[in-house]
Amino acid sequence: MLQSNTVLSLTMDLLAHKAFNHLRDEDLSALHRLILKLTEPLTPIQQNLLLTFWNHASAAELPAPLLHRCNSILIQFGRRPLEFMEMEAEMY
Numbered sequence: 001m002l003q004s005n006t007v008l009s010l011t012m013d014l015l016a017h018k019a020f021n022h023l024r025d026e027d028l029s030a031l032h033r034l035i036l037k038l039t040e041p042l043t044p045i046q047q048n049l050l051l052t053f054w055n056h057a058s059a060a061e062l063p064a065p066l067l068h069r070c071n072s073i074l075i076q077f078g079r080r081p082l083e084f085m086e087m088e089a090e091m092y
Helices: 004-016 025-037 044-054 064-076 082-091
Strands: none
Touching: 004 025, 004 044, 004 064, 025 044, 044 064, 064 082
């Protein structure tokens, strides 16, 4: 199992790099409330909740090392990497 603090700390990094700023205020508030309630170690359900928010992150202006670390975790969990989702969003 992946260390839970990795998912939590990378979520915080994504927030710091404004990857979620395009979300509705209610969704962004829900993410902040979730983070405030979390305690280590995260349960698999809590990790999946955070990773679900990652599915909605904008990868457009993320630093390459952060994007790589996040994508590595997403792939490890059988999810699609952020860069592919960003390319799909641009196609529409």
